[in-house]
Amino acid sequence: xxxxxxxxxxxxxxxxxxxxxxxxxxxxxxxxxxxxxxxxxxxxxxxxxxxxxxxxxxxxxxxxxxxxxxxxxxxxxxxxxxxxxxxxxxxxxxxxxxxxxxxxxxxxxxxxxxxxxxxxxxxxxxxxxxxxxxxxxxxxxxxxxxxxxxxxxxxxxxxxxxxxxxxxxxxxxxxxxxxxxxxxxxxxxxxxxxxxxxxxxxxxxxxxxxxxxxxxxxxxxxxxxxxxxxxxxxxxxxxxxxxxxxxxxxxxxxxxxxxxxxxxxxxxxxxxxxxxxxxxxxxxxxxxxxxxxxxxxxxxxxxxxxxxxxxxxxxxxxxxxxxxxxxxxxxxxxxxxxxxxxxxxxxxxxxxxxxxxxxxxxxxxxxxxxxxxxxxxxxxxxxxxxxxxxxxxxxxxxxxxxxxxxxxxxxxxxxxxxxxxxxxxxxxxxxxxxxxxxxxxxxxxxxxxxxxxxxxxxxxxxxxxxxxxxxxxxxxxxxxxxxxxxxxxxxxxxxxxxxxxxxxxxxxxxxxxxxx
Amino acid sequence: xxxxxxxxxxxxxxxxxxxxxxxxxxxxxxxxxxxxxxxxxxxxxxxxxxxxxxxxxxxxxxxxxxxxxxxxxxxxxxxxxxxxxxxxxxxxxxxxxxxxxxxxxxxxxxxxxxxxxxxxxxxxxxxxxxxxxxxxxxxxxxxxxxxxxxxxxxxxxxxxxxxxxxxxxxxxxxxxxxxxxxxxxxxxxxxxxxxxxxxxxxxxxxxxxxxxxxxxxxxxxxxxxxxxxxxxxxxxxxxxxxxxxxxxxxxxxxxxxxxxxxxxxxxxxxxxxxxxxxxxxxxxxxxxxxxxxxxxxxx
Numbered sequence: 001x002x003x004x005x006x007x008x009x010x011x012x013x014x015x016x017x018x019x020x021x022x023x024x025x026x027x028x029x030x031x032x033x034x035x036x037x038x039x040x041x042x043x044x045x046x047x048x049x050x051x052x053x054x055x056x057x058x059x060x061x062x063x064x065x066x067x068x069x070x071x072x073x074x075x076x077x078x079x080x081x082x083x084x085x086x087x088x089x090x091x092x093x094x095x096x097x098x099x100x101x102x103x104x105x106x107x108x109x110x111x112x113x114x115x116x117x118x119x120x121x122x123x124x125x126x127x128x129x130x131x132x133x134x135x136x137x138x139x140x141x142x143x144x145x146x147x148x149x150x151x152x153x154x155x156x157x158x159x160x161x162x163x164x165x166x167x168x169x170x171x172x173x174x175x176x177x178x179x180x181x182x183x184x185x186x187x188x189x190x191x192x193x194x195x196x197x198x199x200x201x202x203x204x205x206x207x208x209x210x211x212x213x214x215x216x217x218x219x220x221x222x223x224x225x226x227x228x229x230x231x232x233x234x235x236x237x238x239x240x241x242x243x244x245x246x247x248x249x250x251x252x253x254x255x256x257x258x259x260x261x262x263x264x265x266x267x268x269x270x271x272x273x274x275x276x277x278x279x280x281x282x283x284x285x286x287x288x289x290x291x292x293x294x295x296x297x298x299x300x301x302x303x304x305x306x307x308x309x310x311x312x313x314x315x316x317x318x319x320x321x322x323x324x325x326x327x328x329x330x331x332x333x334x335x336x337x338x339x340x341x342x343x344x345x346x347x348x349x350x351x352x353x354x355x356x357x358x359x360x361x362x363x364x365x366x367x368x369x370x371x372x373x374x375x376x377x378x379x380x381x382x383x384x385x386x387x388x389x390x391x392x393x394x395x396x397x398x399x400x401x402x403x404x405x406x407x408x409x410x411x412x413x414x415x416x417x418x419x420x421x422x423x424x425x426x427x428x429x430x431x432x433x434x435x436x437x438x439x440x441x442x443x444x445x446x447x448x449x450x451x452x453x454x455x456x457x458x459x460x461x462x463x464x465x466x467x468x469x470x471x472x473x474x475x476x477x478x479x480x481x482x483x484x485x486x487x488x489x490x491x492x493x494x495x496x497x498x499x500x501x502x503x504x505x506x507x508x509x510x511x512x513x514x515x516x
Numbered sequence: 517x518x519x520x521x522x523x524x525x526x527x528x529x530x531x532x533x534x535x536x537x538x539x540x541x542x543x544x545x546x547x548x549x550x551x552x553x554x555x556x557x558x559x560x561x562x563x564x565x566x567x568x569x570x571x572x573x574x575x576x577x578x579x580x581x582x583x584x585x586x587x588x589x590x591x592x593x594x595x596x597x598x599x600x601x602x603x604x605x606x607x608x609x610x611x612x613x614x615x616x617x618x619x620x621x622x623x624x625x626x627x628x629x630x631x632x633x634x635x636x637x638x639x640x641x642x643x644x645x646x647x648x649x650x651x652x653x654x655x656x657x658x659x660x661x662x663x664x665x666x667x668x669x670x671x672x673x674x675x676x677x678x679x680x681x682x683x684x685x686x687x688x689x690x691x692x693x694x695x696x697x698x699x700x701x702x703x704x705x706x707x708x709x710x711x712x713x714x715x716x717x718x719x720x721x722x723x724x725x726x727x728x729x730x731x732x733x734x735x736x737x738x739x740x741x742x743x744x745x746x747x748x749x750x751x752x753x754x755x756x757x758x759x760x761x762x763x764x765x766x767x768x769x770x771x772x773x774x775x776x777x778x779x780x781x782x783x784x785x786x787x788x789x790x791x792x793x794x795x796x797x798x799x800x801x802x803x804x805x806x807x808x809x810x811x812x813x814x815x
Binding site: 354357362365373406416419456457458460461470 | 572574614615618621625634635636637638639640641642644645649652653655656660664668704705708711712714715716718719722723726727750751753757758760761762763764765766767768769771772773776777780781784
């Protein structure tokens with residue numbers, strides 16, 4: 001074992017052993033193991049274990065428009081208090097322009113308005129007041145909407161019984177969801193697709209002409225029925241009480257009404273509800289969900305207990321899903337699904353099986369090829385190649401990386417590319433062996449000369465892999481991870497392990513000449 | 517015993533550079549044809565970049581024709597395709613808005629529910645996302661090319677960087693041209709394949725350039741053409757060996773890796789062949805534009 005330092009042998013052997021030992025958890029793959037060691041296994045991506053990836057976009061435009069409507073309502077109220085006549089209101093994309101009958105009190109109106117909405121930009125020009133939704137104000141609306149939406153989405157997903165969901169903000173106005181093991185993505189999408197804004201409104205049955213002309217007077221709104229678009233109700237715009245006052249909701253069954261949702265208000269809600277039902281006996285109370293009337297029963301007596309039921313044309317699943325939505329609360333703005341990738345467990349299992357077969361066959365082919373070409377040295381390179389695979393697996397397991405289908409492709413590709421460093425070394429040794437006869441000198445020169453080439457060649461591949469990680473998404477990132485780990489591991493196995501094995505072989509076989 | 521590597525001589529003497537005019541014409545033609553193809557025929561964009569809906573189902577007691585009949589009565593823009601075997605069918609739909617697509621998936625599922633054993637996969641990419649993904653794909657490829665150029669420039673002289681980038685551009689264009697002819701689906705995975713091809717091709721080029729640099733120092737008097745020829749010949753057996761092992765692994769992936777990964781494997785196979793070719797026949801000849809030695813300028 002001439003020239004081969006003990007510490008180097010020790011390092012190589014221990015790294016190889018570590019590589020093999022830490023690959024064990026991923027190879028055994030006991031899904032439910034709580035063992036500290038066996039827990040260090042590869043995470044399977046959604047495309048391999050089955051599940052849904054969803055990207056949702058918060059519809060901020062709806063919120064901005066709502067806020068502009070609030071501006072209009074508030075400015076009307078303030079000017080009514082100040083007894084100033086409004087001639088005209090223009091609502092534009094980002095601002096509301098109010099034309100007043102006179103300009104005497106316009107500054108007072110501006111100040112009162114500013115008390116209510118700090119942060120908006122207000123400009124006075126003669127009898128004209130411009131209320132501008134500026135960028136900072138929009139950003140405040142945006143941030144709080146995303147925060148609230150995240151919270152509500154999390155509650156809804158938890159309620160739906162999904163295990164280990166990943167829910168996070170993505171970019172300015174998007175929410176990313178990864179839901180492993182989801183079997184019915186349509187139901188999840190249904191749950192997320194509803195704003196679930198629940199409000200109770202008193203029905204105005206007196207103003208028949210408003211409904212006929214489809215023109216709501218100030219302070220009223222026209223809302224269609226949930227089941228029949230042609231049936232419309234004229235309601236007080238101001239809600240008596242809303243979903244934010246609910247403390248509980250669940251699906252229930254009523255002998256006469258069928259499936260229903262029973263709910264309970266908090267103290268404040270119960271008081272409001274009690275007061276309104278006491279004062280409006282004989283009138284109808286509309287239950288409005290996301291802009292449609294579910295039901296509008298007649299108030300026959302005061303309801304002071306703070307609980308009630310919502311009846312509609314529900315089946316059991318619909319009633320229980322509505323209860324989930326009401327419990328989780330309303331989204332500040334509608335969410336739109338902009339990307340979905342759902343994979344069933346069957347396809348995932350097929351992909352794993354196919355990936356394993358491809359990897360094994362690729363491995364066997366490369367090994368046979370190496371032995372055919374390089375003989376014993378090829379066999380040594382094959383040992384490195386196999387160790388290389390173990391190291392990739394153990395690194396993936398210990399850093400908790402996610403293995404995806406493109407990730408498996410990356411591993412198979414690495415098997416082919418990993419021998420490159422060995423080939424570079426062997427070819428150098430071959431050349432050196434023509435120049436001189438000292439066996440150990442040939443090996444040393446071979447490895448040293450190949451080193452810089454190996455580094456240059458692999459760093460360029462790493463650059464491509466890192467950029468792929470930076471710009472890629474989901475499964476593609478899995479590919480860049482396995483490719484990078486593969487490149488790094490192959491440099492180690494070639495420069496250290498193959499080196500070690502070749503030295504050992506030459507020493508023990510007591511080779512007097514080196515001919516590749 | 518074994519040791520077939522002796523088939524390839526240690527110092528082969530093939531006059532690669534002598535043929536450079538023929539290969540130059542071939543490569544320029546290939547790139548021109550690729551550009552024409554890409555602008556006229558274009559790529560077969562998958563839903564990642566075009567937007568739309570894709571549903572993969574495994575079926576029983578039905579045929580692709582029957583499913584097509586059921587669906588085409590409701591959707592005019594539906595396309596069906598067998599995927600791997602006759603029981604697995606891929607359904608593609610183009611939709612306009614996000615909301616519409618979600619409803620479409622639902623109603624498609626309802627229409628064919630009783631013919632389907634399992635909904636294996638459903639993907640939907642909205643119009644805003646698909647254009648973002650396309651943009652980011654281009655960004656990734658261009659940044660990778662720039663980063664590689666910078667690295668080569670730092671490690672070698674800038675002339676080598678130029679040669680490498682010419683070869684890379686050649687590889688990317690040529691590969692895209694072939695993808696267009698073969699009508700291979702262009703998806704996110706294809707972007708990954710192209711970046712990996714870039715990495716692989718540059719890897720190949722760097723190994724030869726490394727040898728060129730070494731030989732430039734070693735043989736001060738040798739004519740550049742001869743020196744380049746020598747460098748290519750020095751590294752020839754490595755170039756062939758590594759390409760073959762990589763291709764072995766990729767062919768295994770292509771045949772056994774499953775239907776989903778097949779376009780990726782095919783793209784990589786094409787790219788590895790082109791990348792290997794370009795290292796020898798594009799990158800090295802490009803270096804001839806430059807005069808590396810002071811004495812060459814006297815000639």
